[in-house]
Each structure stands twice: as C-alpha cells, then as structure tokens.
Amino acid sequence: MSEAAGTDLPRLQAGRRIEALDLARGLALFAMASYHFSWNLEQFGYLEPATTTQGLFRLYARSIAGSFLFLAGVSLMLAHGPGLRRQAFLKRFAMVGGAAALITVVTIFATPGSFIYFGILHAIAAASVVGLAFLRLPGVITILAGAACLVLPQFYRDEFFNPVWLNWIGLFTVPPRSNDFVPLMPWLGPFLIGMGCTRIAMRTGLTARLAGVGTGSNAVSRAARFSGRHSLAFYLVHQPVLLALIWIASQVAPPAQVDPLPGFIAECETGCSADNSAEFCTRFCGCVTDELLSQELLTPFLAGEIDPAQDQRIPAIAEQCTALAAEP
DSSP states (O other), X not given: OOGGGSTTSOOOOTTOOOHHHHHHHHHHHHHHXXXXXXXXHHHHTSSOTTGGGSHHHHHHHHHHHHHHHHHHHHHHHHHHTTSXXXXXXXXXXXXXXXXXXXXXXXXXXXXXXXXXXXXXXXHHHHHHHHHGGGTTSOHHHHHHHHHHHHHHHHHOOOGGGOSTTTGGGSOOSSOOOOSSBOOHHHHHHXXXXXXXXXXXXXXXXXXXXXXXXXXXXXXXHHHHHHHHHTHHHHHHHXXXXXXXHHHHHHHHSOOOOOOHHHHHHHHHHHHHTTTSOHHHHHHHHHHHXXXXXXXXXXXXXXXXXXXXXXXXXXXXXXXXXXXXXXXX
C-alpha cells in the first residue's frame, strides 16, 4: 500500500502516551511562562521599554512559538495519521478555538488598542484545519510545504493583505498592533514540518519505540509532563497568575516611572526591521513618532485608547511615513 493512502500508518496502542512528547510540551510551556513573566515585568515598568521585543528576547519568543506549533503538528499526526477521527478532532478544535475566542474577548477589554485577535491558539486552530489536507501526503511533501511557508513571507508581501480581516494570513506590508500576533505565514511552517517529521517517524516505528522510553522521575520532569498533558489549561491559567503576582509586588515595591517614548521607537524599529533596512526603519519610526506627537495621539495610542483598525488616522500616518521614508 502506498504511503499516500494514509491507512498504512500504525496507531499507538490505547493508553500508551509518548512521555517525551509530554515532557517537550511541558518544557515549552515553562519557557513560554518565563517569557511572559519578563513581558509582564516590562509592562509594569520593572524592565526598560521594548526589552522583550528585541535581541535575544525576541529570538527566545520566536523559538517558543515555533516549538509550540511544531509540537501541535506532531500531536495532530499522532492522533489522526492512521485515519481522521472526526469526533475527536472536532472536540479538540472546539476547545482550542473556544479558548482562542476567550482570549480575544478578555484582551479587547484589557488592552483594546492591541488586543489579541490571532495569537498562538488562533494559529494552532487554523493550522490544524489546514493540516487535515496533509494527513495522507508523504512526510517529505509536508516538510517541503512547511519550508515553503517559512520562506514565502521573505519574498512576497502585498498591501492587499494589510486589512485586519486578511493580515492573519501573514503577507501584510504593515505589521498590525497586537500583544500576541502569530499569522499563518510563516508559522504554519513549523506545524507542517512537525506533521511531516512525525509521519516519517511513524512509518519507521520510531514513535512506537519512543512510547516505551521513560523520561525520569525527578520533580521537574514530573511537573513538565503533567503540564504537557494539560497544556491548554496551563496556557489559560498561567498569565492571570503571573499578572496577579506582579501586581501584588507592585503594590509593595512600585517600579520607577520611565519615559515611554524610547520604548515606543525601539519597538517600532524592531517590528519594521523584519522586512526593511535599518535606515528606512529609523526614518519611518521617527516620522511616525513626530506625527503622533504633533497630532497629540501618542499618549492615547500607547494607552490603548486608539484602535488602528477603527481610527483611520493611524493607517494614514503609517502610509504617509512609509512614502517619506522610502524617498531617496
């Protein structure tokens, strides 16, 4: 039977879990929590503005997101590679999609100017639907498709994808404002690569062998595996807990007041530098800052009182400054 048929893949025996996968997922959750803790410290003013959006922190955040999506792809293939279990898929999709919707609703009230409308859970839910098309394809094809998703945004972007109802695809030219934005391109890439690698591992019997491998009995390993088995609950709970702890600390030892302007410029240049030269970003961000200040929009914008998707003044400023920065 050909590999494309999909039904030639073995399924793990009922009740057998791959502890190494639970461990990896748990460690990714711990890493995510550590990054969010640092991000929260910055938001409360304990760290310099833009500390967690540039340099090693930025690389750390992107590696965590990539690992989550890779592991989500692994899990989808393990669960459905031998044949789609429709009811189980729909149940899991409803849980992840519902949690993503909950995060959107909460952040609309908490941070209306930068609420999360396509974060990591939204990306996992969308990638899971796309991934169904790859369940029966050869692993190498799926890996190549994932690599293409990683590369495409580096070579093709278009203003057509700038509106909020299309920018989640990831081919925008103006980065949207959101506290957690994980568009399909390039983040579908690690998801599909995880699926492809797992399909190959299943055909070679590697996953069955991994299911029989222990991961240690120390406290950290047990905690990581437990968290990995309840990853969605961990994700939903960890931020409220961290925010509560830091808020309590801020009542005892308030952070020093800092000027938000340098942080805004640094964050702007960091987001811009992904697709443009340093000279262009310096000119663009300087122009945006000057325009926001002159129109007395900077303070309400930083406070989240202005929604760029609804207030056309912000896109107009971005378009004007893009044109000015591009001039020789």
